[in-house]
Amino acid sequence: MAGVRDGTTPNTAAALRDPQGPPGRTRTIRAPETRRAQLLTAAGALFIEKGIGSVSVADITTRAGLAKGTFYLYFESRNALLEALRVEVMGKAVEAFGRLELPASADDWPACLDTLVNGALDFFIENRDLHDLLSSEPHAHSTDRGEWPLVMSLHGRLQELIAAGIGSGALAADVAVAPTLVFELLHAAGHLLGDGADPVKVKAEARRMVKAILLS
Amino acid sequence: MAGVRDGTTPNTAAALRDPQGPPGRTRTIRAPETRRAQLLTAAGALFIEKGIGSVSVADITTRAGLAKGTFYLYFESRNALLEALRVEVMGKAVEAFGRLELPASADDWPACLDTLVNGALDFFIENRDLHDLLSSEPHAHSTDRGEWPLVMSLHGRLQELIAAGIGSGALAADVAVAPTLVFELLHAAGHLLGDGADPVKVKAEARRMVKAILLS
Amino acid sequence: MAGVRDGTTPNTAAALRDPQGPPGRTRTIRAPETRRAQLLTAAGALFIEKGIGSVSVADITTRAGLAKGTFYLYFESRNALLEALRVEVMGKAVEAFGRLELPASADDWPACLDTLVNGALDFFIENRDLHDLLSSEPHAHSTDRGEWPLVMSLHGRLQELIAAGIGSGALAADVAVAPTLVFELLHAAGHLLGDGADPVKVKAEARRMVKAILLS
Amino acid sequence: MAGVRDGTTPNTAAALRDPQGPPGRTRTIRAPETRRAQLLTAAGALFIEKGIGSVSVADITTRAGLAKGTFYLYFESRNALLEALRVEVMGKAVEAFGRLELPASADDWPACLDTLVNGALDFFIENRDLHDLLSSEPHAHSTDRGEWPLVMSLHGRLQELIAAGIGSGALAADVAVAPTLVFELLHAAGHLLGDGADPVKVKAEARRMVKAILLS
DNA sequence: TATGAATGAGCATTCATTCAT
DNA sequence: CATGAATGAATGCTCATTCAT
The missing domain is CATH 1.10.357.10 (Tetracycline Repressor, domain 2)
Structure with a gap:
């Protein structure tokens, strides 16, 4: 069951691949607290609607109108959001x-x-x-x-x-x-x-x- | 209460007895109700032990001493078992x-x-x-x-x-x-x-x- | 780098969602050794071609003509394949x-x-x-x-x-x-x-x- | 080394340098060659320490005491730094x-x-x-x-x-x-x-x- | 010029479900 | 009926890269 992680470089694979596809959408900068609150609010609403277990990080960021990666700028993990x-x-x-x-x-x-x-x-x-x-x-x-x-x-x-x-x-x-x-x-x-x-x-x-x- | 093993358990036991037999596939037939109960019991025990969300269908069938596929002979889906x-x-x-x-x-x-x-x-x-x-x-x-x-x-x-x-x-x-x-x-x-x-x-x-x- | 896993139910989320999309492709059953060899061979070839770090599990299974999940039936992880x-x-x-x-x-x-x-x-x-x-x-x-x-x-x-x-x-x-x-x-x-x-x-x-x- | 996440400040480097000043943004101007060398040196040290594949652009800029974006002012991409x-x-x-x-x-x-x-x-x-x-x-x-x-x-x-x-x-x-x-x-x-x-x-x-x- | 928040493609891995045997 | 190998969609998370400030 485990999942032996030994520091090898599995994930950086992307780095070795090639660049991007099309540009991006919008990009807005906000105060950290705003973002955090956005995510917390979106998560809370979704949790109520669908149950905690059925809400993915993607669901949360989509609802918050953010990109998936942004989530991890404000929370260490999905569980951290839960705890927060x-x-x-x-x-x-x-x-x-x-x-x-x-x-x-x-x-x-x-x-x-x-x-x-x-x-x-x-x-x-x-x-x-x-x-x-x-x-x-x-x-x-x-x-x-x-x-x-x-x-x-x-x-x-x-x-x-x-x-x-x-x-x-x-x-x-x-x-x-x-x-x-x-x-x-x-x-x-x-x-x-x-x-x-x-x-x-x-x-x-x-x-x-x-x-x-x-x-x- | 939990994993009622009836000594005739299929695969695992057989495998231990006959480590050679190539495909080594045992098959035991039981009354549908027995199977259903086995699964329900195993699931109940596991849910208590690990929490519903952390129990997979494989966990349940393993605990019940059955093959994964057998699960779907008795329950339409994981959720159906939950409902049952x-x-x-x-x-x-x-x-x-x-x-x-x-x-x-x-x-x-x-x-x-x-x-x-x-x-x-x-x-x-x-x-x-x-x-x-x-x-x-x-x-x-x-x-x-x-x-x-x-x-x-x-x-x-x-x-x-x-x-x-x-x-x-x-x-x-x-x-x-x-x-x-x-x-x-x-x-x-x-x-x-x-x-x-x-x-x-x-x-x-x-x-x-x-x-x-x-x-x- | 961490990745705090605390037994909560993050992944089972899928389970709580709804069923499938379209059916599947082909499905062939082979002796375990065949599959293992297939994967090992495919991986070896790809590693030579692109360098270890640039080969993903998906690359390997695609080359081997298998589904991604099949990989994990034969190797505990990407690193396990490497070790093997x-x-x-x-x-x-x-x-x-x-x-x-x-x-x-x-x-x-x-x-x-x-x-x-x-x-x-x-x-x-x-x-x-x-x-x-x-x-x-x-x-x-x-x-x-x-x-x-x-x-x-x-x-x-x-x-x-x-x-x-x-x-x-x-x-x-x-x-x-x-x-x-x-x-x-x-x-x-x-x-x-x-x-x-x-x-x-x-x-x-x-x-x-x-x-x-x-x-x- | 890891990446101290406290979930509140996305702005780690600045926070460490200027724990008080509200927006806390430092800016230093240097000769291009100095910057380049800084980055090259930091990268070299890190590559030796952790292996090329395990070093991210963020790691490099952090070690060099620069902001992530600055990296791309001096190198077209991560691979360009490698090549350099x-x-x-x-x-x-x-x-x-x-x-x-x-x-x-x-x-x-x-x-x-x-x-x-x-x-x-x-x-x-x-x-x-x-x-x-x-x-x-x-x-x-x-x-x-x-x-x-x-x-x-x-x-x-x-x-x-x-x-x-x-x-x-x-x-x-x-x-x-x-x-x-x-x-x-x-x-x-x-x-x-x-x-x-x-x-x-x-x-x-x-x-x-x-x-x-x-x-x- | 420097910054770092924001982005999103990509990755390893899990698991409910199907189906050839 | 029973089996378990095979499947592939979905998930949490990382990180190179961009861009508004």
């Missing part, structure tokens, strides 16, 4: 979840949880791609240890919140289990919203459930 | 969820929900592959119609149950939303179990949550 | 050089050296590719230590012969240096022959030189 | 071989040949790259005309010398064959020296051999 997308989405997620302030008194917890749910759902709606990026290809990550650092930090935030609530006696749940289950509950609600379910209903139901689950 | 596996797993799921009887009186609902949660989690533990098969590559399907028919029917069962509970006044939830969210809650709990979390804690917490969510 | 070719050529070389018997008395040395030269040149003529395979890409080998095992064994044979001659007093030369220089002398003579020089002249001159160099 | 390097090396070679004066009387020939050998070996030691440049990729050239023009002129010098020697009766050899064989003998000796063989031994042996071969 995860990180990007994660950044938004952490931000979305992180804005919450811990309630001062037990009476404030319901409102806090409502805020949490609303924020989370808003985030999930605005980042439908997150669903795919986080849900699919779980195996890609379990390999290099670290078990999904992205979701971890998201969970981490939730965990802190819940732990604090339990500590203050306002919440009642298992600190080891509840964060994950609540997270997935919200994730699923986000899916529902993305699939066109009635936002009012879904949000209300999600808020009701989370409070039912966590409030002591 | 989904259906198979789905069968078990529906069965697992379907065994529940509707409670006669409101007092019986807590016990019923406990049974539901326990059954669901047992199912998820025994069918870890389901996680991957259902969670990953969802878009592969949304394209060719049906929007996740598998999960749908699983949800269907849950939905009936919940609808009945609401109808009888024993449960209080949104019929359109709750089944999905509860399903994903259970799904996530199954994941936790598969990842080695304390089964007692997880199950207890899941039961507590589901009841908190659904009981009126 | 080296080994093959080497086999012939060792055989060609190995047939020599050590002369019994000092008087037999001139005849022995004549035989050596004739044999070596015949070999070089019949294996023009050897020139390229042995001469080019020296760096490919200096990496995995062992410093060109092929040539080594060829030299080894020459070395034994020369060492024996010196030991018996029939030859006079430096055992560490002479084998290499004589080898390259013969190699160069082979080149000349391959390039169309007058075989009689070249052979005679080579015989004269080797004897002048080695006989004490 | 060959010519350059050749110049040195011809010079090294050309300094020899034809001996006046037959008695001077041994000394002349010794000088020749010493000069040639010194040249080969000082220009190890020549080995690679001359030995590898010979076919790249036989295609586009000229049959190794470099070596030809080197041979030419040797040929004149030998022809003169034969004409004067001091040497005895085939004018068509001997130059090539002697050249390769020296070439091989140079290789040996480059590989660390005992210089005294090698040089002595080479002188002995050349005289044994040529002196009548």
